[in-house]
Amino acid sequence: MNTAVKLSQQNREFVIDKLRNLFGDRVSTVGSVLEQHGHGESWHPTQPPDAVCFVQSTEEVSQVVALCAEAHMPVIAYGTGTSLEGHLQAVNGGVCIDLGQMDQILEVNNEDLDCRVQAGVTRRQLNQYLRDTGLFFPIDPGADTSIGGMAATRASGTNAVRYGTMRENVLALTVVTASGEIIHTGTRARKSAAGYDLTRLFVGSEGTLGVITEISLRLYGLSETISAAIVSFPDVRSATNATINTIQMGIPVARIELVDQAYMKAINNYSKTDYPELDTLFLEFHGTRDGVAEQIRLFEEISSEFGASDFRWAEKEEDRNQLWRARHDAYYAGLAVSPGSKGYLTDVCVPISKLADCIVQTQQDIASSDLFAPIIGHVGDGNFHLSIFIDPGDDAMLEAALKLDQRLVNRALDMGGTCTGEHGIGMGKLKHMRHEHGDGAIEVMKLIKHALDPLNIMNPGKTVDC
Numbered sequence: 001m002n003t004a005v006k007l008s009q010q011n012r013e014f015v016i017d018k019l020r021n022l023f024g025d026r027v028s029t030v031g032s033v034l035e036q037h038g039h040g041e042s043w044h045p046t047q048p049p050d051a052v053c054f055v056q057s058t059e060e061v062s063q064v065v066a067l068c069a070e071a072h073m074p075v076i077a078y079g080t081g082t083s084l085e086g087h088l089q090a091v092n093g094g095v096c097i098d099l100g101q102m103d104q105i106l107e108v109n110n111e112d113l114d115c116r117v118q119a120g121v122t123r124r125q126l127n128q129y130l131r132d133t134g135l136f137f138p139i140d141p142g143a144d145t146s147i148g149g150m151a152a153t154r155a156s157g158t159n160a161v162r163y164g165t166m167r168e169n170v171l172a173l174t175v176v177t178a179s180g181e182i183i184h185t186g187t188r189a190r191k192s193a194a195g196y197d198l199t200r201l202f203v204g205s206e207g208t209l210g211v212i213t214e215i216s217l218r219l220y221g222l223s224e225t226i227s228a229a230i231v232s233f234p235d236v237r238s239a240t241n242a243t244i245n246t247i248q249m250g251i252p253v254a255r256i257e258l259v260d261q262a263y264m265k266a267i268n269n270y271s272k273t274d275y276p277e278l279d280t281l282f283l284e285f286h287g288t289r290d291g292v293a294e295q296i297r298l299f300e301e302i303s304s305e306f307g308a309s310d311f312r313w314a315e316k317e318e319d320r321n322q323l324w325r326a327r328h329d330a331y332y333a334g335l336a337v338s339p340g341s342k343g344y345l346t347d348v349c350v351p352i353s354k355l356a357d358c359i360v361q362t363q364q365d366i367a368s369s370d371l372f373a374p375i376i377g378h379v380g381d382g383n384f385h386l387s388i389f390i391d392p393g394d395d396a397m398l399e400a401a402l403k404l405d406q407r408l409v410n411r412a413l414d415m416g417g418t419c420t421g422e423h424g425i426g427m428g429k430l431k432h433m434r435h436e437h438g439d440g441a442i443e444v445m446k447l448i449k450h451a452l453d454p455l456n457i458m459n460p461g462k463t464v465d466c
Contacts, residue, residue: 011071015095016051018067026054037076037096040083041143043342043390043398044428049076049090054098058174058182058213061097065211066180068095074457075178077207079146080122083153084345085426087206091461097211099148105129106214114171114188116216119148135219138163141422142328148212153424154204158327161247161380162254162286163220165422170203174214178453188216201448206424207459209452223286227296228255228320229313231303232278236260236363236375238306239279240356243379245302247352251295253380255284260363262374263330263387270333271326276310281379282327284320330376334387338372344388344401346428348412349421352382358415359384362408369404371397383421409435425463433464 019027028034029051038048050073055061068075074094081088090096102118105126109115110133117126124144126137139150141157149155151173156165163169172186185198202209233239236258243256258281259267265277281303285295300311314320335341350358359375366373366386377384386408388401409419409432419432434442445464449456456466 011073012050012093015067015071015073019051019053019064019095022063022067023053023055023060026056028052028054034096036081037078037088037098038090040081040086040088041343041345042084042086042428043344043392044086044089047089047091049074049096050093052078052096052098054101056101058102058176061099061176061211061213062180062182064095064097065176065178068457069179069455072455072457074460075207075211076459077148077152077211079120079149079152080144082143082145083149083426084423085420085428087153087424087426087459087462089427089461091427094457099146099211099213102148102213108133108135108219109188110135112188113219113221114216115219116172116214117147119146119151119213119215121147123147123150130219134222136222137169137217138220139166139169147215147217151203151212151215152205152207154422156378156381156383156422158255158257158324158378160378160383160422161256162252167200167203169218170199170215171218172216173199173202173212175202175210175212177210178455178458183210186216204424206426206463208449208463209458211458223288223292225289225292225315226254226284226286226320227292227313227315228282228284228323229296229311230275230280230282230323231308231312232276232280232310233303234278234307236279236359237356238308239281240359240379242303242306242308243281244352244355245305246299247380249298249302251298251302252285252287253283253295253299254286255282256378256380257282257327258359258375258377258379258384259327259330260375262372263334263376266333266337266374267326267330270336271329273326275312275326282323284324327376330374331387334372334374334389338389338391340391341389342392344390344398344405345385345423346388346405346408347383347385347421347423348408348417348419349381349383350412350415350417354415354417355379355382355384358411358417361411362386365404365407369400371400371404373401373404378421381421382417427462430462430465
């Protein structure tokens with residue numbers, strides 16, 4: 001890694017001049033542009049690249065990577081900048097490849113329920129394009145993220161309990177490897193037994209093995225009936241146990257989200273809503289009219305056993321959108337509680353039978369820490385998030401947040417869970433990897449990284465400590 005740092009500094013001007021010859025004014029070294037591309041939405045300090053190159057095709061990405069490989073210069077892929085674990089920090093400088101102009105929807109195959117898009121297409125853009133086809137793409141991490149970034153971080157979100165994560169919904173990829181070679185993984189077929197599963201290798205690799213430039217995706221038919229709701233509970237354990245029973249009963253809920261009391265208060269203040277300020281589930285059912293009615297009836301029976309109250313149902317699209325907008329704006333609502341704060345965002349995922357205990361113990365830990373750290377979670381699949389709002393200039397507060405995060409991860413791992421359900425590793429969770437996977441598995445990961453990226457130029461310092 002030290003070699004990569006030395007060589008990138010030595011060849012910086014040479015590489016930038018070469019890039020300018022190739023791409024003209026689509027290469028920027030302006031300070032504000034570098035600053036923008038040197039961080040995501042997390043608390044991690046900005047580490048800007050040496051240059052940003054705005055590419056428009058897979059072939060251009062190949063040219064950039066080949067040039068950087070020749071000069072041993074780091075490469076960091078950039079989508080919309082919404083990552084949460086320091087994925088975008090240029091820890092050794094280098095060239096940031098901005099894929100935002102690769103925003104073409106290349107094909108939609110209605111009969112086969114699939115499509116192929118460039119990496120810079122965002123999920124909202126794709127669903128807007130699909131609106132008149134009767135199809136949609138369900139993965140919804142909240143922010144309007146790029147499909148390439150979602151594949152690279154193995155994103156999931158609110159619909160994962162029914163439709164799965166990016167891992168289940170990516171059929172094939174076009175990838176530029178660390179040498180600049182263009183490869184294709186997977187096909188449009190729904191299953192294959194042909195060789196190593198390279199598609200799954202690159203999904204979730206966080207730009208450390210190659211740059212994803214095109215993605216083939218599964219699509220789904222829009223449901224005849226969609227009904228959303230919020231429902232209040234006396235405490236988090238009751239809300240979580242209602243969720244566990246709903247999943248164990250096999251009720252095909254599409255979304256089921258926990259928002260704790262602290263976050264509900266913040267949401268009401270920020271979004272000007274009047275929801276009960278109690279521990280709350282946001283949920284949604286998809287299906288036929290009769291099927292959704294039956295799902296609702298069963299859920300109401302289950303939740304009433306756990307003290308549920310104040311059901312509020314929304315069937316009109318505008319009403320559903322308002323409800324979910326309030327849920328998706330929770331982070332910004334939390335920031336508004338403490339103006340000037342930054343969010344230290346972390347997540348874990350545990351077996352669903354352990355979820356209630358994990359959340360309750362975490363709440364007790366928060367209460368003893370004097371930190372403002374509300375909880376929100378995709379509880380249908382055992383995943384929840386802690387948003388710790390800190391003063392970026394307060395070292396003691398940051399240290400307290402780091403310790404709270406460490407205890408949370410230890411708790412999840414002790415329960416058979418993982419240090420992240422969807423945020424990914426980046427640099428923020430790198431310290432947890434060996435504890436979760438063990439020395440042997442980490443060595444295998446390092447061997448894969450070295451085999452595909454022997455110069456360690458692909459997003460160095462992330463995912464696997466090389």
